Amino acid sequence: MKHSAFFWFTLPSAIAMLLFIFFPIVSVVVQSLYVAHEQVIVEVENCGPFGCTTATAIDQEATAALREEQPLGRFAGLEIYTDRNHLAVDEFGQLWAQSTGVGDFIGRLMNLPFYKAIGFTLTYTFIVTPLTIILGFIIAVAVNSAARALRGPMIFFSLLPMIVTPLVGSLILFWMVDARGILGTALRALADDPSLSVKADTGLMWIMLMVYGVWHSAPFAFIVYYAGLQTVNTDTLEAARIDGASRWQQIRHVVIPHLLPLTTFIALIQLMDNFRVFEPIVSFNASAHATSLSWAIYNDLGGETQQLSSAAATSVLTILGVAILLSPVLIRTWRDYGKTA
């Protein structure tokens, strides 16, 4: 394709991405280096019949003028990144000095908002992703062994947890595990503990969020594996069988190698999606027990006073996290391309 044709064909989407993805990123980075102006405080002397008192008041005009003059706010450099709500450098050092052991240190670190968020986000990502892959594979093998007529309806129901809006899907589960819901009641009966409540227990809440995560994304892994199983080379399988391979050996040496590239693909997509975990925390009303990076941004932006700078700093740190997570894939793609080109 000619350069000029390529240019015109891709121009509309390039503009869309430039304006609404690239520029916002730049703007987020810039914003995270500034803080909003404090209000200009002036001292006013009120003199009355009983002497003079000084009071402080906000100089509205001066504040407005200052904001007008520098709409971005006061340049703060990396101040926001190092404050208590983000990397908390000072607190980190203090905790390191005070704590008695690694466990104690991590426990205390989890009280700082940023570390609490990243702690949950990473745990969630690295527990949910492998479980999704394993569960998806098991379902795919099971469905593949079922009667042909049943497979269609099975795929239909399997797609539901994935297609349904995350916020809605997690609400549905949340209502079921509510202390007054059916699963909540069942759990209490099982544990024989009438006071058991998922809402009140951090550990249970984490488990519930991850159960939701696996439930939501297993269908994706299942569908991809199921499609992969349809294309397993039957000749190779037959040859293996004739050579006396057992069922397990057939799976181990024929099926699994065939599905390996699919696993990389699923893992990549799942890592990206799980890292942005957000909706279930809103639905489960779980912020007291678990927060994620996305939730932290949402919370900064949605509060009564919009903390744009704080949200921007968290956003930049999140983007860095995504970049680190993706870097092995990117490097590999780049190398592969280098080979073929």
Add this chain to the structure above:
Amino acid sequence: MASQAQKRPVLLQALMIAVLVIWMIAAAFPFLWTLWGSFKVEGDFFSLADWTNVLTGDMTTRETGDAFTTQGYAGAWIQEEFWRAAWNSTLVCLFVVTISLTLGTLGGYALARSTYRYAFWFLLVALIFRAMPPITLVSGYLPVFFEWNVWGYLPTAIIVLVAINQPFTLWMLHSFFKNIPQDLDESAMVDGCTRFQAFRHVIIPVMWPGVITTGLFSFLLAYNDFAVTAMILDKENQTMIPKIASFLGTTQTKGNVMFAVAAVVSTTAPLFLLIMFFQRQIVSGLTAGAVKG
């Protein structure tokens, strides 16, 4: 597979059936349960006394005189004006899908046909954009939208969603166009068509399966979005998902959690139909990127 010839051990067969039954229950039961419960009053669906109340509709009968009630739906759709949110969602989805596909087919076609290195870089950058959580961009939008006075309106949300959708749309359509033989448009160009004419007369008539599949996923992205729409739409213009979230804040305290349950069921119903009619396209879309590697 010819594995029927090779008989499975009974134990393995039983295990497979058990897996399937458990998964089917896990996947479908929550939805059926919530659908059933949405026609009950709160005292039944969230019953402290006895969970079987949901099945018998004890409280519902006592409160409304019938075992089923549409109170939740009436409350959500009329009293809380969920219909407005549903209409907004319809508009947003319609425009997001149309615009995304228009931009995406043009770009995806070019990316599939270009052999230069920059096409690869373009796709790689799109992949990086795809990986970023959309909410990280929101703090970049807000000050600008406030400044320009465009915050809170549907067209703003539509444009933003289109842009966020682009990387995914491009990747998907790019892989579909790769499957359309290059000879097709090249022979048209040999016959004297320009690139655009070849695209219009030769490619557009054969591209619909891929476009429909991609459109389904664009629709889902727009329909399911919470992070962006919750942040850049004001109360009047809210779409369904942020509206449900706002129910949680206002109605859980008033004891009208059933409004939210009814709204949730109403939001799920169109998706149910969508899977019913487009199951094959969804499956092929999910595997499009993967199987071809």
